[in-house]
Amino acid sequence: MADALKIGIAGLGTVGASLVRILTEKQNLLAVSCGRPIQVVAVSARSRGRDRGVDLSGYEWYDDAVEMAKHADIDAYVELMGGAGDPAYSSVKAALSRGLHVVTANKALLSRNGVELAAIAEEKGVILNFEAAVAGGIPVIKALRESLTGNTVSRVYGIMNGTCNYILTRMEKEELSFETCLKEAQRLGYAEADPTFDIEGNDTAHKLSILTTLAFGTRIAPDDIYLEGITNISLEDIHAAADLGYRIKLLGVAQKTSVGIEQRVHPTMVPQDSVIARVDGVTNAVAIESDILGELLMVGPGAGGDATASAVMGDIADIAKSRPGAQLVPSLGRPAAQLEDYRHGEMQSHEGGYFIRLTVEDRTGVFASIASRMAENAISLESIMQRPKANGDGPGRQTVVLVTHATTEKAVRTAVAAIEKEGYLLGKPQVIRIERPKSV
Ligand SMILES: NC(=O)c1ccc[n+]([C@@H]2O[C@H](COP(=O)([O-])OP(=O)(O)OC[C@H]3O[C@@H](n4cnc5c(N)ncnc54)[C@H](OP(=O)(O)O)[C@@H]3O)[C@@H](O)[C@H]2O)c1
Numbered sequence: 001m002a003d004a005l006k007i008g009i010a011g012l013g014t015v016g017a018s019l020v021r022i023l024t025e026k027q028n029l030l031a032v033s034c035g036r037p038i039q040v041v042a043v044s045a046r047s048r049g050r051d052r053g054v055d056l057s058g059y060e061w062y063d064d065a066v067e068m069a070k071h072a073d074i075d076a077y078v079e080l081m082g083g084a085g086d087p088a089y090s091s092v093k094a095a096l097s098r099g100l101h102v103v104t105a106n107k108a109l110l111s112r113n114g115v116e117l118a119a120i121a122e123e124k125g126v127i128l129n130f131e132a133a134v135a136g137g138i139p140v141i142k143a144l145r146e147s148l149t150g151n152t153v154s155r156v157y158g159i160m161n162g163t164c165n166y167i168l169t170r171m172e173k174e175e176l177s178f179e180t181c182l183k184e185a186q187r188l189g190y191a192e193a194d195p196t197f198d199i200e201g202n203d204t205a206h207k208l209s210i211l212t213t214l215a216f217g218t219r220i221a222p223d224d225i226y227l228e229g230i231t232n233i234s235l236e237d238i239h240a241a242a243d244l245g246y247r248i249k250l251l252g253v254a255q256k257t258s259v260g261i262e263q264r265v266h267p268t269m270v271p272q273d274s275v276i277a278r279v280d281g282v283t284n285a286v287a288i289e290s291d292i293l294g295e296l297l298m299v300g301p302g303a304g305g306d307a308t309a310s311a312v313m314g315d316i317a318d319i320a321k322s323r324p325g326a327q328l329v330p331s332l333g334r335p336a337a338q339l340e341d342y343r344h345g346e347m348q349s350h351e352g353g354y355f356i357r358l359t360v361e362d363r364t365g366v367f368a369s370i371a372s373r374m375a376e377n378a379i380s381l382e383s384i385m386q387r388p389k390a391n392g393d394g395p396g397r398q399t400v401v402l403v404t405h406a407t408t409e410k411a412v413r414t415a416v417a418a419i420e421k422e423g424y425l426l427g428k429p430q431v432i433r434i435e436r437p438k439s440v
Pocket of ligand 1: 010011012013014015016044045046047048050063065079080081082083086087105106107132133136302303304305308
C-alpha cells in the first residue's frame with residue numbers, strides 16, 4: 001500500500017472533532033477506498049485543555065494554526081476554524097503557498113478570497129477542496145464542478161440555511177411566532193446566540209456566491225447579492241401563502257437573465273406541491289437547472305458535525321486518491337484566470353410572480369384603487385382577494401392579498417409606492433417573490 005496521506009487539522013469544534021472521530025473509526029475502510037491510509041499527524045485549536053470527546057494524544061499540537069500550516073510535516077491542511085479573516089485566511093494561504101493540498105468548510109473565507117486562493121492552488125499544482133462550505137453534506141460542489149461539465153446552467157437555487165428553514169417550518173406547522181421559533185432554535189443549538197447572520201440571509205449569501213461562480217464561470221461577487229432575511233415573515237403571510245397553494249422558504253437564487261446574473265436571497269413562495277416546498281426543518285436542498293440534464297434536485301443534511309465531516313472526508317479522500325503529476329480539476333470549475341467578470345443583473349429588472357399583502361382601511365373604493373395602481377404599471381393579477389379577519393384586524397381594517405402574473409420588480413415597487421401614497425394603508429405592505437421550479 002502507498003504511503004499514508006498525512007493531514008493536519010486546524011479547528012476541533014463541531015466539525016473538526018467529528019472528523020477526527022470518523023477518521024479514526026473508519027481508518028481501515030478509508031485505506032482500502034483510497035488505496036492508502038489517511039493519517040492525522042497534527043492538530044490546532046484555541047484551547048488545548050478542552051475535552052473534545054476524542055483522543056488527541058497521538059497528534060502534534062499547535063497553538064497557532066498558521067504555524068501548523070507553515071511547518072507541520074503534512075501533505076494536506078484541513079481548515080475547520082471558520083471566519084473570512086485570520087487565522088483561517090493566512091493559514092490556508094500559507095499551506096497552499098507551501099505546496100500543500102487544502103480542504104476547508106469555510107464559506108466566508110471562500111466567498112471573500114476564493115479566487116485568490118484557487119489561483120495559488122493552481123500555480124502550486126495542489127488541490128483546494130471545499131465541499132462542506134455549501135449545503136453541508138450535500139455534494140453540490142462536486143456536482144457543479146465535475147458531474148455537470150458541459151452543461152450550461154440557467155439557474156441554481158436552494159434552501160441553504162437550516163436555521164431559517166427550521167424557523168419557517170415550525171411557524172407553519174405549530175402556528176408559532178417568528179420570535180418563539182427563533183428562541184426554540186437557539187435552545188436546540190440550531191441557531192447561534194447571535195443569529196443575525198443566519199436570519200438576515202448573510203450565511204445563505206456566502207454559499208450562493210460560491211455556487212454562482214461554479215454555475216456560471218464568473219468571478220465570485222459576494223457584494224452583488226440582493227439580501228432580505230426572514231424577520232418580517234409573519235404567521236399571516238404563512239397562512240395566506242398556504243391558502244393560495246404556496247409555502248414560504250428562504251431561498252438563495254442565482255439566475256442567468258438577458259441583462260446579467262441575478263444573485264438574490266429572500267423569503268420566497270414556492271408551490272406547495274413542489275419537492276423543495278416539502279423540505280422541512282434543518283434539511284437543505286439545492287436545485288440546478290441546466291440544458292442537458294434538465295433539473296437536478298439534491299436534498300440532505302446541511303449542517304451538523306457528522307454530516308459536514310462526511311463532506312470534508314470526501315474531499316480528503318479525493319486528495320488521497322490523486323496521483324502526483326496528474327491534471328487537477330480547477331477548484332472553481334475552470335482556471336481562476338478564465339473566470340469571467342460578473343455581470344450584475346439588477347434586482348429592478350427581476351421578472352417573476354409576486355405576492356403582495358396590504359392592510360388597508362375597510363371602505364369603498366380601496367379595492368378598485370389597488371387594482372388601478374396595478375393596471376397602471378401593466379401588472380396582470382392572478383388573484384386579488386380580501387382575507388378573512390386576521391388577529392390585528394379590528395373594525396374598519398381589512399387585509400387584501402394580491403398574486404401577480406409574471407411582472408418586474410420595478411413595476412411592483414412602483415405600484416406599491418403609488419398605493420402607499422393613497423392614504424388608506426394601515427401597515428407596511430408585504431411583498432414576497434414567487435419562485436417556480438422548472439418541473440418538480
Ligand atoms: N457546524 C456545522 O454544521 C457546519 C456546517 C457547514 C460548514 N461549517 C463550517 O465549518 C467550519 C467549522 O465550524 P464548526 O461549527 O465546527 O465551528 P466551531 O464548533 O465553532 O469550532 C471552531 C474551532 O476552531 C477553533 N478556532 C476558532 N478560532 C481559532 C483561532 N483563532 N485559532 C485557532 N483555532 C481557532 C476553535 O477552537 P476551540 O475549540 O479551542 O475554541 C474550535 O475548535 C466553519 O467554517 C463553518 O462555517 C460548519
